Each structure stands twice: as C-alpha cells, then as structure tokens.
Amino acid sequence: MTSNRTAEVAGAGIAGLAVSIALAQRGWKVRAYERSPSLRPDGAGIYIWENGLRVLASLGAHDEAVEGCHRGFMRETRDDQNRTVAAAHFAKMPNLRVVSITRMKLLTALSNRARELGVEVVFGTEAVSATPDGEIRLSTGEIRKADLVVGADGINSKIRDSVNLLRKRTPLADGAIRVMIPRRMDERVSDDGRKYIEYWNGMRRILVTPCSDTDTYLAFTTLDTDRPGKTVPIDKSLWKKSFPHLRDHIDRVGEGGRWDLFETIHLKRWHEGRIAIIGDAGHAQAPNLGQGGGCGMMNALALAHYVSTCPTIESGLVDWEQRERPLIEHTQRVSSIYSRVAALPPRMQTVVLTMAGKSRWVLDQRLKAARHLPTGAEHEFR
Ligand SMILES: Cc1cc2nc3c(=O)[nH]c(=O)nc-3n(C[C@H](O)[C@H](O)[C@H](O)COP(=O)(O)OP(=O)(O)OC[C@H]3O[C@@H](n4cnc5c(N)ncnc54)[C@H](O)[C@@H]3O)c2cc1C
Incomplete structure (x- = not known):
C-alpha cells in the first residue's frame, strides 16, 4: 500500500510501536518519540490473549514475540487454604489461545518489526504537547x-492532557508489585508449575505465571491501604505468612519491583482534530483480565485501518472511535469489577469467586475482548 501521509507518535511502548508498525504497513511515513534512552520494559511479564496474538500476526511480529513463551492451558483461583475455587481450561476452549511472555521479548519483537518497516524511533526525546x-x-x-x-x-x-481530552481518571482500591523469578526445572513438568494460578488470602493475592522455560512472573497484588503489603522490595516474611504454601517462590524474589496502583482512564473523545489517543493514555484499565496491552494493540491496528481506508483522516477518526470504543469500555468495566472483589471480606470473596468461576455468562464477559476479531486483521483470521 502506498501513501504520502505522515504520522508522529508519542511513546514507543506496546501501543506506540503497534500503531507505528500498522501505519507503516499501510504506507505511512512514521516517526516515534520515546522519552527513555532505550525500550522500557516495566512490569516483568505479560499475558497476550487470542486478540493480541492476532494483532501481532497482522503486524508481522508474532513469531519473534512468542518464541520460547509459555502457552497457557489452565488458570486456577485458589483460596487461603490452597484449595481451588475456580478453574478455566483454556485448552478446551476453541479458538482461544493465551500465552505469557516477558515484556522485553514483546517490546523487542515490536521494535525490530518497526525498524524493518522503516519507522524512525527517536529515543531520549519527550513529546510535550500537540495541537x-x-x-x-x-x-x-x-x-x-x-x-x-x-x-x-x-x-x-x-499529548492527551495538552488538548484536554481526559474525562475521568479513577484510582482503584488495589495495585501490584511485579517481579520475575527463576523458574525451576521441576516446575517445567509439574502440574502446578505449568498452570496460571492466582492465590487469594483476604486483600492479598499472588498470581504465579510461567513465562518461559527459565522465567516465572509473580504479581503481588493488595489493597492500596495495605502499607506493609505494598512495600518494595517485598516484605518476604509478611507475604510468606499470608501464603505459606508459596514460601519457595517468595524466597526467590530479588530486590526489584515497583508498586503500581491500578487506575482506569476515560476520555471525553478519543481524538481531537488530527490527534488520536491510544493505549493506557486513552483507556487504561485494571489488569485483572490481562487485556490492557492487548486492547492497546487492537486499538492501534484499528486506528491505522480507519485512517488509511476512510476518505479523510477526520472521518476515519470518527468511525474508529464509534466502532472500537464499546468493546474497550466493556473490558474496562469487567476488569474493574474484579478489583472490587479484592475489597470484600474473605468468606464473601470465596463465595463470589466460586460462583463466578461456575458461571458461563461471567466467563463470556471476561473473554469478550480475547475472542474479538480485531479490526484490520479480519482478512487473515475470518
Ligand atoms: C500489574 C499490571 C499487570 C498487567 N498485566 C497485563 C497483561 O498481562 N496483559 C496485558 O495485555 N496488559 C497488562 N497490563 C496492562 C499493560 O501493561 C498496559 O496496558 C500497557 O503497557 C500499555 O501500553 P502503552 O504503550 O499504552 O503504555 P506504556 O506501556 O506506559 O508505554 C508508554 C511509553 O511512552 C513513553 N512515554 C511516556 N510519556 C512520554 C512522552 N511524553 N514522550 C515520549 N515518550 C513518552 C514511556 O516511556 C513508555 O515507553 C498490566 C498492567 C499492570 C499495572
């Protein structure tokens, strides 16, 4: 596809690189500005669901991104006694893949693909405002x-704030510290070692995610009011007291990590004149569905599709928001509800998690984005 159009992109994270690639594939000349001196893979590991995998394939970055990753087949939720209260068998769900990878792997694959397509990524330069x-x-x-x-x-x-597009920024009750630990040989073959498992105990929870043969990603989630729980580096004896059965994992945690409070972002509009806002800048969500990055990539591809196929950029932006916003807002809502469960008393939590785990309807709401065929990738996957 050829085009004489040009795009300037602020941010070379997941969404910025994805939109740069998708525009370049459609003939745009693209330059991206990243304020860090190099790729910035904050956050250890990341889940990529079917929708995100389809976008990666469409961008031509799939194979490099998923090489050596862990393919999820099952996710369990366990209570404070290490009893399984809910389980989802992904392997039995048709057309639904989920993988977990290190963030560095994902960003590197996207960045290599962007470079291959001639995108200029300027590191160490901040975008301050736009008109x-x-x-x-x-x-x-x-x-x-x-x-x-x-x-x-x-x-x-x-960029968003320079044109006053923010409608609401909502801090949620919980947040997380994410770290990577070495994965042991026996965990590669044991039943539990290959599952995604989230362990709950009151306001605290630990999500254990194998990411590759050698890496396991841990997310220590708790309420923002839990001062000792959100200390970095993590207070190992405190977390071991809450999760004695995870003693061995906790002992492998190093000094790193950062406390990130979960937040949601809603905009008045996703665009203003020739400016479009995507990713966490436009629709950040609680990470409970593992869809923030997936939605960011989907929306990046959709944006490139609409501005390249509609008669004008302005009409493309209008169509883009109209078509894409409902699903992204649905995902934000469902993910926020999950955060509210964290604030319930422990007994109530177990009841809610058990009931939710049995409900087909709840599962469908959770997986709606994952099952979506991303705009711009239809011809490859229909
Ligand atoms: C605990 C937790 C777990 C998560 N787990 C998952 C998961 O499993 N799966 C999933 O899909 N999502 C997950 N997410 C969400 C996901 O991390 C984000 O949605 C995703 O990283 C957003 O990508 P982005 O490119 O929009 O923003 P960012 O990742 O924040 O990237 C923005 C980039 O822009 C740069 N930048 C910032 N300001 C400027 C500026 N003014 N000028 C130039 N550059 C700038 C930054 O340095 C950065 O590189 C999780 C989030 C959290 C908090």
Missing part, C-alpha cells in the same frame, strides 16, 4: 507537523 492541526512539540524545543499525531504516551499522557 489539533497536527503539530507536535518536543522536549528539544522542536515542532514537527504531520497528517496524524498519536498520543501513545502512557497513563500520564502529555
């Missing part, structure tokens, strides 16, 4: 003009 007529101002003082400016600059987006 609706397509100008972007950089921390260097330079102003660049393009047919499209994309704000993919994360939850504290300067």
